[in-house]
Amino acid sequence: MREIYKGKTKDVFALDDGNLLFKFKDDACVGEDGTFDPGGNKTGLSIEGMGSSNLRMTDYFYKKFNAAGIPTHYLSADLENGTMTILPAKMFGGHGVEVIVRYRATGSFIRRYGRYAVEGQPLNALVEITLKDDERDDPLITRDALDALGILTGEEHDILTSRARDISDLIKEDLAGKGLELIDIKLEFGRVGADGKIALIDEVSAGNMRVFKDGAKVGPLELNKLALG
Numbered sequence: 091m092r093e094i095y096k097g098k099t100k101d102v103f104a105l106d107d108g109n110l111l112f113k114f115k116d117d118a119c120v121g122e123d124g125t126f127d128p129g130g131n132k133t134g135l136s137i138e139g140m141g142s143s144n145l146r147m148t149d150y151f152y153k154k155f156n157a158a159g160i161p162t163h164y165l166s167a168d169l170e171n172g173t174m175t176i177l178p179a180k181m182f183g184g185h186g187v188e189v190i191v192r193y194r195a196t197g198s199f200i201r202r203y204g205r206y207a208v209e210g211q212p213l214n215a216l217v218e219i220t221l222k223d224d225e226r227d228d229p230l231i232t233r234d235a236l237d238a239l240g241i242l243t244g245e246e247h248d249i250l251t252s253r254a255r256d257i258s259d260l261i262k263e264d265l266a267g268k269g270l271e272l273i274d275i276k277l278e279f280g281r282v283g284a285d286g287k288i289a290l291i292d293e294v295s296a297g298n299m300r301v302f303k304d305g306a307k308v309g310p311l312e313l314n315k316l317a318l319g
Contacts, residue, residue, distance in 0.1 A: 099144070099297055105175070109165060112174040112293070114141035142172050143314040144295035149174065150318060151261060151294045160257060161289035163282050179280030179291045183241035186222040187231070189250065191215055191258040192274040196300065199274075215258060217251045249288055250279055257290060265301060268316055270308065275299040 091111065095102040103111040116136050145167060152164035163177040181187075192199060195211040199218075219236065220228040236242040242250065254277050262272040276298040282289040292298075296310035296317070308316065 099141070100293065108178065110176050110178050112145075112176060114145045114172045114174070114293075116140040137311060139311060140297070142169070143311055144293055144297050145169060145172055145174060147295040147314050147317055148293040151264075152290075154260060154264070155257060155290060158260065160253065161282065161287050163280070163289055163291045174293075176291070177282050177289075179282045179289065180286065181222070181280055183221070183239065186278065186280065187236075187241065188220045188222055188228060189254045189277045189279060190218045190220065190274060191254050191277065192218065193258075193262065193271075194273045196273055215255050217254055219247075219250075246288060253279070253288065253290070257294075261294070261299070265317060268319070269303060270313070270316060271302045273300040273302055 091103045091105055093101060094104050094110075099115055099117050101113045101115065103113065105111055116138055117140070146169060149167040149169065152162055152167075155162050156164060163179050165175040165177060167174045192213045193215060195203070195207040195213055196209060199213075200207060200209055218230060220230050221241075222228060231241075233244060233247045236247055237244050257277060258272070258275050261275065265272050275294075277290060277294070278292040279288055280291045281287065282291070296313040299313075301308045301313050301317075303316070
């Protein structure tokens with residue numbers, strides 16, 4: 091096993107069998123104000139227990155996705171050692187894209203569209219796609235631009251957005267059963283397997299979603315506890 095990448099919240103290792111291993115860390119992403127923000131581009135917090143907590147939620151939801159027939163890169167998790175074994179994936183455009191599904195207007199959406207939107211406004215699973223490019227603050231990109239740049243064809247874009255909504259709706263419904271409201275979530279996809287099918291990758295945890303309970307934002311560790319019971 092050899093380390094191939096040090097990420098914001100996880101380190102990645104190559105295994106001898108060709109698969110990869112995620113090692114979850116206690117670091118969390120923050121926004122410009124230095125507070126926890128699932129859409130943040132940098133780490134600025136270290137929360138004890140965050141890594142193992144995020145892995146437990148990721149393992150919980152990936153098992154649901156796989157059971158529902160949704161393509162993912164998940165193979166197994168070792169909760170005791172804080173690791174997850176995954177299939178290797180190719181990033182769209184070589185660097186990857188992020189897919190944000192929004193149920194209510196908040197965060198960067200309000201910062202961009204505050205003249206037209208109000209905080210908490212319903213958005214009905216609106217999907218936005220950004221390029222993974224920290225130097226340029228993960229710019230938004232349109233369907234036509236993705237096609238023109240050879241990152242995703244129009245058909246692939248439609249598959250991606252439809253799959254993102256299905257995944258997010260599954261998570262939203264699960265959380266709603268526990269008295270929690272999913273406000274928005276950031277997902278990642280890549281090409282997996284010999285046929286290059288579009289599959290969900292990376293983690294699905296409190297670290298990349300915003301959730302409210304009784305109208306108030308739930309912190310990441312509390313969210314993991316409430317979501318997993």
